[in-house]
Amino acid sequence: MTITIGEAVGSLMRDGLPVRFEAYDGSAAGPPDADIxxxxxxxxxxxxLLTAPGDLGMARAYVSGDLRLEGVHPGDPYEAMRLLQNNLRFRAPSVGEALTLVRGLGLGNLRPPPPPPQEHLPRWRRVVEGVRHSLDRDAGVISHHYDVSNAFYRHVLxxxxxxxxxxxxxxxxxLEQAQAEKxxxxxxxxxxxxxxxxxxxxxxxxxxVRxxxxxxxxxxLGVTLSREQAAYAREAIEADGLSHLAQVRHxxxxxxxxxxxxxxxxxxxxxxxxxRNLPAYFTFLREHLRDGGRLLNHCITRHDNVRRETGAFIDRYVFPDGEPIGSGTIITQAQDAGLEVVHEENLRRHYALTLRDWCANLVEHWDECVAEVGEGTARVWGLYMAGSRLGFERNExxxxxxxxxxxGPDGDDGLPLRPSW
Incomplete structure (x- = not known):
């Protein structure tokens, strides 16, 4: 028995589709008058979709252009993602139902196509690049994300x-005022x-540093593993006339x-x-400070301190080997390394606003960005930034x-009695 793609999708929705779904076989599901x-x-x-269920399959189809969102700009699919996250509820089919659906859609669709070129190796295959967070492997994954194109980043950032x-x-x-304030x-x-x-x-x-x-x-002194970033920073330092004060190393x-x-x-x-490397990291930073010297650590954190891997889309397309953890772990590791933690601040809502403005830049400069890095990579960035905005808004x-x-050994921290910043 054959079934249409629209019938299959509709059968998996517990509360129906919040958007219109239309497939290449002519079938459809969801409200005909939907905005998206x-x-x-x-x-x-x-x-x-069938061979990589979850966010990875959706990402592959979207990045490759095989799955399109109409009614929103690919540089900022925020409204579509918000609508889907708020209203999309999948129903888990029984084993028999799943087999019927797969047979009805055609067993030939269970052969995985090659992933889009923007996708990085899965975690288990990255051993060819070295042990996780080794010098060589860190250099490779940083290059994957940051050595995209300085021109592209100028358009977005x-x-x-x-x-x-x-x-x-x-x-x-x-955005510029907010970055200067940061x-x-x-x-x-x-x-x-x-x-x-x-x-x-x-x-x-x-x-x-500038x-x-x-x-x-x-x-x-600034250091970065990205060759493109270092080259840009050196040129900017020289252009600003700051070479006597500022230096950036690759x-x-x-x-x-x-x-x-x-x-x-x-x-x-x-x-x-x-x-696992946080103890060594904070120990290194402490050892490079003088007594009374201060460290400011600014990073993305989880809403809890449970260690878990990032989702497949983020790991394969955005931040390979990225490992955010809760602020409690950050503080604990800093303290255990011998640092006195004197202040912490959550800027979660500020990051949602930052991502909103980066997406607006991507939309405004979409044609230039596509010309610079290709439509697939530009789609990755729109999807990643809009999804991250939702994550910060929802306290995820x-x-x-x-x-x-x-x-210092005499207990002097060099700080005023109350914060002055």
Whole structure:
């Protein structure tokens, strides 16, 4: 017995479809007058959905263009994702029903097509790149994400080239104002003053080192595993006339030999370190601070402290080997490394606003972005940023800043009695 794709999809929905679904075999499901249509355009898309159930199969079909969302822009599918997450309820079929559905759709669709070229190796195959979070493997996965195209990132991130959560001083602030406020907040929490030495680990395109050097007169060293980021940062430092104060190296943070820094900033770095490596990470940072030196750790966190792997889409397409964990674990590991934690702050809602503005940039510069990296990669970014925005809005993920001090042996932490930032 053959069944249509529309019949199969409709039979799996517990409460019906909140959007219109239309398939290449002419079948459909869901309300005909829906504002959003989910269109399956070919058999390869069906094979993706059947052979990789869950977010990976959907992602493969969407990135390849075999599954299309009509009624929203691919640079910002937020409204469609919000509608689907709020209203889509799958019904688990029995074994007999599942076999009937598969036979009805054709056993030939159970042969997995090659994944889209944007997809990274699965975790179990990354052993060819080295042990997880080894120097070589970290370099490879960072390159996968960050060495896409500086021109593409300029279109999405804006002039600040800051690819971390901004801090909105008020609801009407622009993205650029919010990114400047983020860097300045970090500088204020670190208590930077002219002549101090700052180490910025995972420095990206150099936004933090440039801000600290220009506005606080510190001597700043940034390190990044991305060759593209390092090249961009060096050019920006020279263009800003900051070469006498700021330096960026294409290097692993573990290769920094200098010590005795007055301050260290770690912005969007801890997610890439790995939970098992947090003790060594915070020990390294403590050892590179002078007594009284401060560390500001700014990273994506989970809403709890349960260690789990990221979803298949994020791991294969966005952040291979990424391991966010709860702020409680971050604080515990910093304390166990001998640092005194003096302040923490959750900026979850600020990241939702940041992602909103990045998606708006992607929509505005869609044609340029597609020309730069291809439509498949541009689709990955729209899907990832819109989905992440939902995650931050719903408190599924958070963003914490944790301020710690290498308190001296006499108990002097160098801090005012109350925060002044």
């Amino acid at each position: 249509t989910l269109r399956l355009v070919d058999q390869r898309g069906l094979a993706y 804006g002039p600040s080239m800051a690819y971390t959560c901004a801090v909105y001083p008020d609801a009407d602030a622009t 860097f300045d907040l970090v500088c204020r929490k670190l208590g930077l003053r002219p002549g101090m030495r700052l180490l910025d680990v995972g420095c990206g395109w150099g936004g933090m 801000h600290a050097a220009e506005h606080y007169g510190v001597r700043a 290097s692993d943070y573990r290769d920094v030999a200098e010590g005795g820094f007055d301050a260290i900033s770690s912005i969007g770095m801890t997610e890439h370190v790995g939970v 993920i958070q963003l914490h800043q944790v301020l710690a001090v290498r308190t």
